[in-house]
Amino acid sequence: MSEFPVSAALLRTLPRLMARVRSGSSEALHATRPATQPHLKQAAHCASDRVVAEAIRRRPTTEEREKEIGRRRTWAGGGNMPPDVRSRYSEAERAALSVIAEQCKRKGFCDLSLDEIARLAGVGRTSIQNAIRKARSKERAHISVRERPQRGSKSLTNIIKIICISWLGWIARAIGFKRLNTSETAVNYSLSKSPKEAKQAFEKEGADRPETQSHRLFSGFSPGFSPGRRIGDDATA
Numbered sequence: 001m002s003e004f005p006v007s008a009a010l011l012r013t014l015p016r017l018m019a020r021v022r023s024g025s026s027e028a029l030h031a032t033r034p035a036t037q038p039h040l041k042q043a044a045h046c047a048s049d050r051v052v053a054e055a056i057r058r059r060p061t062t063e064e065r066e067k068e069i070g071r072r073r074t075w076a077g078g079g080n081m082p083p084d085v086r087s088r089y090s091e092a093e094r095a096a097l098s099v100i101a102e103q104c105k106r107k108g109f110c111d112l113s114l115d116e117i118a119r120l121a122g123v124g125r126t127s128i129q130n131a132i133r134k135a136r137s138k139e140r141a142h143i144s145v146r147e148r149p150q151r152g153s154k155s156l157t158n159i160i161k162i163i164c165i166s167w168l169g170w171i172a173r174a175i176g177f178k179r180l181n182t183s184e185t186a187v188n189y190s191l192s193k194s195p196k197e198a199k200q201a202f203e204k205e206g207a208d209r210p211e212t213q214s215h216r217l218f219s220g221f222s223p224g225f226s227p228g229r230r231i232g233d234d235a236t237a
Helices: 008-023 026-030 037-056 062-076 091-107 114-121 125-135 165-176 195-207 210-217 232-236
Strands: 143-148 156-162
Touching (some): 062 114, 091 114, 091 125, 091 156, 091 165, 114 125
Antiparallel strands (some): 143 156
């Protein structure tokens, strides 16, 4: 026998505990309750969502894969990143960051979702997450990310801004650059600066018109001559 006395309360609950052990009910041993109807519906809904997502998910075709590779290489080889920044990322990460830089160039920040960036850059979500994680790290500090959580609903997309000085200067130079020849044929068709040259250009343009050329062609004939009349008509008149 044990030297410690057994309390009367424990003796009263002992038969009830023994009955639960004999019944072998796991709910009684682990003090769990049966699932309610709302919980069962929620579990069924989550399971159906997983099944539908797996059914929708499919491997891209060869043509789609080639287009994705082309978009990724185009963005990765673009001029949205300075050489000292682009050399620290892989091709997929450069493509994702180039899309972000393009949005920052247009409106000062990027608020695209991961799926939108992935669709434009032709890369996966993991590559975008790795690029953002590396670019926002303390060692590199190329971008800043501001999260926008919402209580009780889905969070808004993050606001991404470029904070790297060399990167900002690179984008500013790209925005301020203007081609010398604005036409596709690399020929400047704008009028000259001086009024005299502008007048000469206007007269040259008028001289090239068809009606001006016809007037110059028949200027050597008599004043009564008309281009619609034959030469023999003047002699018989």
